[in-house]
Amino acid sequence: xxxxxxxxxxxxxxxxxxxxxxxxxxxxxxxxxxxxxxxxxxxxxxxxxxxxxxxxxxxxxxxxxxxxxxxxxxxxxxxxxxxxxxxxxxxxxxxxxxxxxxxxxxxxxxxxxxxxxxxxxxxxxxxxxxxxxxxxxxxxxxxx
Amino acid sequence: xxxxxxxxxxxxxxxxxxxxxxxxxxxxxxxxxxxxxxxxxxxxxxxxxxxxxxxxxxxxxxxxxxxxxxxxxxxxxxxxxxxxxxxxxxxxxxxxxxxxxxxxxxxxxxxxxxxxxxxxxxxxxxxxxxxxxxxxxxxxxxxxxxxxxxxxxxxxxxxxxxxxxxxxxxxxxxxxxxxxxxxxxxxxxxxxxxxxxxxxxxxxxxxxxxxxxxxxxxxxxxxx
Numbered sequence: 305x306x307x308x309x310x311x312x313x314x315x316x317x318x319x320x321x322x323x324x325x326x327x328x329x330x331x332x333x334x335x336x337x338x339x340x341x342x343x344x345x346x347x348x349x350x351x352x353x354x355x356x357x358x359x360x361x362x363x364x365x366x367x368x369x370x371x372x373x374x375x376x377x378x379x380x381x382x383x384x385x386x387x388x389x390x391x392x393x394x395x396x397x398x399x400x401x402x403x404x405x406x407x408x409x410x411x412x413x414x415x416x417x418x419x420x421x422x423x424x425x426x427x428x429x430x431x432x433x434x435x436x437x438x439x440x441x442x443x444x445x446x447x448x
Numbered sequence: 449x450x451x452x453x454x455x456x457x458x459x460x461x462x463x464x465x466x467x468x469x470x471x472x473x474x475x476x477x478x479x480x481x482x483x484x485x486x487x488x489x490x491x492x493x494x495x496x497x498x499x500x501x502x503x504x505x506x507x508x509x510x511x512x513x514x515x516x517x518x519x520x521x522x523x524x525x526x527x528x529x530x531x532x533x534x535x536x537x538x539x540x541x542x543x544x545x546x547x548x549x550x551x552x553x554x555x556x557x558x559x560x561x562x563x564x565x566x567x568x569x570x571x572x573x574x575x576x577x578x579x580x581x582x583x584x585x586x587x588x589x590x591x592x593x594x595x596x597x598x599x600x601x602x603x604x605x606x607x608x609x610x611x612x613x614x615x616x617x618x619x620x621x622x623x624x625x626x627x628x629x630x631x632x633x634x635x636x637x638x639x640x641x642x643x644x645x646x647x648x649x650x651x652x653x654x655x656x657x658x659x660x661x662x663x664x665x666x667x668x669x670x671x672x
Binding site for chain 2: 320322325326329332333336339340343344347358361362364365368369372373375376377382383385386389390393397400401404405407408409411412415416422423425426427428429430
């Protein structure tokens with residue numbers, strides 16, 4: 305009981321700033337709008353290589369995540385050791401991500417090296433078969 | 449900024465909360481971490497399959513429609529609306545928590561109500577998106593879209609899309625239920641009797657987590 309009360313009071317100490325909340329909102333909105341603008345611009349004009357654009361998207365997403373966690377979830381204002389108990393597993397998570405994507409990429413390269421059928425199939429455009437594009441239509445010989 | 453530990457202070461000897469934070473709030477953080485790893489595992493498996501595939505449908509082509517207006521020349525317009533709704537609801541949630549700090553019952557109720565509306569709006573949008581894609585022929589095990597280079601696509605695309613957005617939508621739904629319970633408790637005066645609005649803060653953490661996951665889902669499925 306005492307602990308809870310003290311904790312409740314402790315949170316009020318670093319104050320609650322409505323200004324910081326709205327500032328974070330604007331930052332999130334601007335980053336999202338920029339990402340969308342870049343995506344649409346790429347779709348229309350192909351002005352940057354996709355990999356480079358993806359890098360921008362990832363950085364934008366990480367920035368948004370940082371602001372949501374730090375300000376909306378208030379983690380920035382907690383005790384540093386508590387922040388560490390959240391941040392360090394997150395770093396290990398980054399390792400998880402990189403390892404799996406790297407491995408998947410390797411799988412793709414190896415498979416393309418040794419499986420020519422796979423490579424050819426991925427380059428063959430789908431044939432426009434009119435009969436197959438009528439899901440409601442009945443196939444010849446179908447029962448009522 | 450982050451508070452440093454004063455020298456010589458014994459944090460783990462008992463008698464006080466080690467991180468100066470309520471037990472329930474700390475446990476909510478650790479629950480969210482576990483949930484983050486679950487979502488992370490889903491998204492990483494999506495990323496791995498996509499990295500391992502030679503071709504994949506173009507999100508700019510697949511996600512072009514908008515309710516009522518039909519197809520827009522601007523792709524991704526609808527999902528932008530959904531992102532905006534969810535971020536707005538996160539803002540109203542923070543304001544609800546802030547009102548709780550000031551023991552402002554009416555303020556808490558107002559902001560919680562708006563947050564619930566935002567959550568319901570997001571769920572409606574997601575339901576519309578699913579229905580629309582379903583009518584175009586997409587579902588678990590069915591993928592009508594071609595790869596970007598015109599080749600035959602696999603059902604991985606639609607399987608992952610529906611599974612991950614479905615799992616996220618389920619979290620939004622449970623978050624809305626929790627928020628409704630919070631609103632009811634605030635209205636009945638349960639928090640006034642307790643003397644603190646800490647439960648709103650914990651519900652707030654869950655809601656922000658839901659928003660955070662959406663930011664990543666949005667990036668992985670619609671942008672990258």
